[in-house]
Structure formats: C-alpha cells, structure tokens
Amino acid sequence: MVTTPYIINEIYDIIQKSTAFELTLEALLALGVIWIVLYKRNGRKRLTPEQREKLIEEWTPEPLVGDVPEDHPALHTHLVQGRVGKVINIDGKQCLNLASHNYLGLVEDDNIEQEAIKSLRKYGVGSCGPRGFYGTVDVHLDLEERLAKFMEVEEAVVYSYAFSTIASAIPAYAKRGDIIFV
Structure with missing residues (x-):
C-alpha cells in the first residue's frame, strides 16, 4: 500500500523537475476543470405564467417541409x-442499368435460370445463404475445390458476397506486402 508521505514526496519531486511553462499550463487546466464543474448560472430569470402564456399565444408554427x-x-x-x-x-426507352450487380448479364441467360431453379428446389431458400447460418453444403466445397484447381493453389475460400470478403476475410488473412486477387 502506498503511504501518504510517499505520494507527497512524489508530487514534490514532479514539481521540482517540471518547467514553469508546464506548471502554469497544468494549473490553468486544473482551474478550468474546477470552474466547469462548479460554475452555476444564477442570472436566469424565470418567466411568469402571464409571460409564458403571451409567448405561447404569439407563437406560430412553421411548416416542417416547404411547399413542393x-x-x-x-x-x-x-x-x-x-x-x-x-x-x-x-x-419505353432502352437504358443501360448502371445500378445493377449483373455485370455480365447472367440474369438473362436461360440456362443459368434453369440451374438456379434446380438448386432452389434442392437446397431451399432463405433471407441469406452464408455458411455460418445454414452450414456447409456440398456445392460450397465443390466450388472451393474447382476455384483452387483453376487458380492452381492448395485451397480457396468462398464468401457470400463481395463486401463480406472485403470487410472480414481480407483484413483477417492479409498482411503488409501480400498480393490479393479478388
């Protein structure tokens, strides 16, 4: 346990080793904190009930939103x-959809649509499909194996969508100097 004389000795030692500028700055800081904590505003006048009623009568509300x-x-x-x-x-005008994640136009491919329908019938559908919620399914492992062979690496990891890769996988696995292909 630290005794009071020891603390006083330490404070005295710190004061001796400090410059005048440091002591002045610390004193002003301490006084500022004390003033903020203890200062009370006494100059406020309370409104009388008549003044309050008059203000309420004179007040006219403005619209929250202007006229459109x-x-x-x-x-x-x-x-x-x-x-x-x-x-x-x-x-009636044909437009390029720049707000789509369908960069390759795969949504319009009938073969892909038929395969999607078959996979829905086999695996079902939910609000999301990450392995953490629904578990690892054979297609996860098959895709990872095929990607690893294609990239000529030992293993590959599949994430649900690009942002989850950016937000979790890259910071977890990468270090300075790594080259990352996404």
Missing part, C-alpha cells in the same frame, strides 16, 4: 417495364 413545386422531379416517377437486367426499359 409541381414540376419537382420526384413527383414524376418513371416506369420500369420488363425484367430487370443489364439493359432495362424505362418509359
């Missing part, structure tokens, strides 16, 4: 027709 002009773009929505893919039909 008739020609505002948000009031004139666009109609997307047909299947959403890399090219979409908006109000």
Whole structure:
C-alpha cells in the first residue's frame, strides 16, 4: 500500500523537475476543470405564467417541409417495364442499368435460370445463404475445390458476397506486402 508521505514526496519531486511553462499550463487546466464543474448560472430569470402564456399565444408554427413545386422531379416517377437486367426499359426507352450487380448479364441467360431453379428446389431458400447460418453444403466445397484447381493453389475460400470478403476475410488473412486477387 502506498503511504501518504510517499505520494507527497512524489508530487514534490514532479514539481521540482517540471518547467514553469508546464506548471502554469497544468494549473490553468486544473482551474478550468474546477470552474466547469462548479460554475452555476444564477442570472436566469424565470418567466411568469402571464409571460409564458403571451409567448405561447404569439407563437406560430412553421411548416416542417416547404411547399413542393409541381414540376419537382420526384413527383414524376418513371416506369420500369420488363425484367430487370443489364439493359432495362424505362418509359419505353432502352437504358443501360448502371445500378445493377449483373455485370455480365447472367440474369438473362436461360440456362443459368434453369440451374438456379434446380438448386432452389434442392437446397431451399432463405433471407441469406452464408455458411455460418445454414452450414456447409456440398456445392460450397465443390466450388472451393474447382476455384483452387483453376487458380492452381492448395485451397480457396468462398464468401457470400463481395463486401463480406472485403470487410472480414481480407483484413483477417492479409498482411503488409501480400498480393490479393479478388
């Protein structure tokens, strides 16, 4: 246990070794903290009930949202027709869908659609499909094995989607100087 004389000796030693600037700065800091903690505002005047009622009567609320002009773009929505893919039909015009993750146009491929339907019938569907929730399935292992052979490496790891790879796998496995292919 530390005794009081020891603490006083330590404080005295610190004060002796400190410069005048350090002591002044620390004293001002201590005074500032004490002032903030102990200062109380006494100059506030309380309103009388009559003054309060007068303020309430004079108050007029302003609208939370201003008036929206008739020609505002948000009031004139666009109609997307047909299947959403890399090219979409908006109000009768063909447009390139830059907001899609369907970069390769695989959504429009009938073979891929049929395979997706078969896998849904075999494995079912949920709100998400990570292995942590539903467990490892044979297709996970098969895909990892094929990717490892293709990349000519020992093993590969499959993640549910790109962001989970970026957010968890890369920081966990990578170190400075590593080259990462995603």
